[in-house]
Amino acid sequence: MTTPTADNDTSRTLLRAATRHSGARTAALCLVSTAATGAGLLLPAALGRTLDLLLAGAPATGWVWCCAGLAVLLVLLDGCQSVVVGTVDARTTAWLRERLTRHVLAVGPAVTARFRAGDLVARLVGNAAQAGTAPAARAALLAAFAGPVGGIVALGLIDVRLAVVFLAGAPVLAALVRAFARDTSRCVTHYQREQGRIAAALAEAVDGHRTVRAAGTADRETARILRPLPLLSRAGHRMWQVQGRAAARAVAVAPLLQLGVLAVAGVLLARHRLSVGEVLAASRYAVLATGVGMLVTQFAQVARARAAAGRLGEIASEPAPAHGSRRLPPGPGRLELRGVTARRGSHTVLAGIDLVVPGGTTLAVVGRSGAGKSLLAAVAGRLADPDDGEVLLDGVPLSELTHDDLRGAIAYAFERPALLGDTVENAIGLGLPAPSPTAVREAARTADADDFVRRLPNGYATALADAPRSGGESQRLGLARAFAHGGRLLILDDALSSLDTVTEARITAALAGGGSSATRLLVAHRAATAARADAVAWLDGGRVRAVGRHEELWGTAAYREAFTGSAETASTEGAGR
Numbered sequence: 001m002t003t004p005t006a007d008n009d010t011s012r013t014l015l016r017a018a019t020r021h022s023g024a025r026t027a028a029l030c031l032v033s034t035a036a037t038g039a040g041l042l043l044p045a046a047l048g049r050t051l052d053l054l055l056a057g058a059p060a061t062g063w064v065w066c067c068a069g070l071a072v073l074l075v076l077l078d079g080c081q082s083v084v085v086g087t088v089d090a091r092t093t094a095w096l097r098e099r100l101t102r103h104v105l106a107v108g109p110a111v112t113a114r115f116r117a118g119d120l121v122a123r124l125v126g127n128a129a130q131a132g133t134a135p136a137a138r139a140a141l142l143a144a145f146a147g148p149v150g151g152i153v154a155l156g157l158i159d160v161r162l163a164v165v166f167l168a169g170a171p172v173l174a175a176l177v178r179a180f181a182r183d184t185s186r187c188v189t190h191y192q193r194e195q196g197r198i199a200a201a202l203a204e205a206v207d208g209h210r211t212v213r214a215a216g217t218a219d220r221e222t223a224r225i226l227r228p229l230p231l232l233s234r235a236g237h238r239m240w241q242v243q244g245r246a247a248a249r250a251v252a253v254a255p256l257l258q259l260g261v262l263a264v265a266g267v268l269l270a271r272h273r274l275s276v277g278e279v280l281a282a283s284r285y286a287v288l289a290t291g292v293g294m295l296v297t298q299f300a301q302v303a304r305a306r307a308a309a310g311r312l313g314e315i316a317s318e319p320a321p322a323h324g325s326r327r328l329p330p331g332p333g334r335l336e337l338r339g340v341t342a343r344r345g346s347h348t349v350l351a352g353i354d355l356v357v358p359g360g361t362t363l364a365v366v367g368r369s370g371a372g373k374s375l376l377a378a379v380a381g382r383l384a385d386p387d388d389g390e391v392l393l394d395g396v397p398l399s400e401l402t403h404d405d406l407r408g409a410i411a412y413a414f415e416r417p418a419l420l421g422d423t424v425e426n427a428i429g430l431g432l433p434a435p436s437p438t439a440v441r442e443a444a445r446t447a448d449a450d451d452f453v454r455r456l457p458n459g460y461a462t463a464l465a466d467a468p469r470s471g472g473e474s475q476r477l478g479l480a481r482a483f484a485h486g487g488r489l490l491i492l493d494d495a496l497s498s499l500d501t502v503t504e505a506r507i508t509a510a511l512a513g514g515g516s517s518a519t520r521l522l523v524a525h526r527a528a529t530a531a532r533a534d535a536v537a538w539l540d541g542g543r544v545r546a547v548g549r550h551e552e553l554w555g556t557a558a559y560r561e562a563f564t565g566s567a568e569t570a571s572t573e574g575a576g577r
């Protein structure tokens, strides 16, 4: 579990990297924004000069053109700014989404232990888009600062007393902006958190729609999903209050400052220290110098982006398992667990497990529901790391293997496989660099899936979305994927549970009878499956109570009990282990 400080550091690092990624465009945006601010600052001076020349009856055509040119330039720069802001936002958002999606998938099940699925999606979609505006918003904030600062400098250049009058009231404005920035960050963080809660509950309800309908609890479920709504509404109202209060205070203070500047300018005009044009310029610079409205908007944007980046930082700080650099030497696929201990919360699920599966043999793992069979299967193929001990394949600790060697050597099938890909063929060949149609069909035949795939509208080319499947058919496709993957270790985590006993017998017999040369680890609930394995590991109370042939163990009453009453509850691929 990471700390809030680590999350904050990570969010800052993430934003810095995202800004670097759009570096050239962000620099261009800074240039365009600065140029726009510069043009905005020059315009009042040019207008003042033009007015003075016109009042004096002197030729002012050049200055009129200059004013017109500056006005046109401002419009053009404004257009450029919109285009560049759009591009920077889009590129940064895309970069953040890609990087975090990769990270989420690299972290694996641990990420779903900390974040609910809907909340993760809300973060990767909504918050990434908000955080993606950070580089452009910061550049715009700089430009928004340049306006008031330039306005004060210009006032000082016209007459230093004008700047002094303004600066006397400026601390009040600065305090307003600071309070606004602080309050906004707080409300935005609350708002985004409540949004994430709603998204998480909604995703759970959509996933469990059959259960909700069967229980007739749609109304209660809707209420559960929308429970954070009052808090969301409160955070939203608070945001508007903060923004409204800041604007109201600014509206109260800014005109007073502008009035002060104008009064002093009027006195100086009366004393012939300033021209009419300079008074006009001073009045416009006073407006620019009090440009708090712009600052408030930009601060709000930066605060939203930073709060969103904070939520992304929480994901990014979740450590992904590191892979080693060792290659897998040739070998028969001998699997060895040495003193493997795995805890979940305060519960020690696996306590110092020692187990050896000789290459090319089948080990069935049995035990009552909750005995830790799925966790053992996850640890055996490094879907999860043990808290203590190590797992070796042909003598090499899994944690020291390169990512490609590890994943190339171990194939998995689950009770409820997630089928990914455009077509049935792609779903079976998932993960293979170049899946051959022959290998995919051969694997499907071994998994007893070939017949029903051929009956689909376009056979193997049928889009997954157009291939309605029963639980057993999905399992067979998941098995086919594992068989097509090959490798020297095959782990079936309750992947035969939805098959009828005849099909299950056919598949396990095919595997044992030369259908696969791999070492096989089977999480089994049925006595018949255990009976076909070369050996059985009986898990009980977090330990291996016995290893032996099924027929030998069957004599023990407690062993027989492990097969009764445990078949209804089973593990799932997405259960977060």
Ligand SMILES: Nc1ncnc2c1ncn2[C@@H]1O[C@H](COP(=O)(O)OP(=O)(O)OP(=O)(O)O)[C@@H](O)[C@H]1O
Pocket (backbone or CB within 6 Å): 113, 344, 345, 349, 367, 368, 369, 370, 371, 372, 373, 374, 375, 376, 566, 569, 570, 571, 575, 576, 577
């Ligand atoms: N992410 C997790 N957080 C907390 N506890 C967990 C987590 N994953 C598994 N557990 C707990 O670990 C124990 C073993 O779970 P596991 O799924 O490995 O059991 P199993 O033997 O496969 O059960 P079944 O036969 O019902 O599928 C259970 O008590 C389960 O609640």
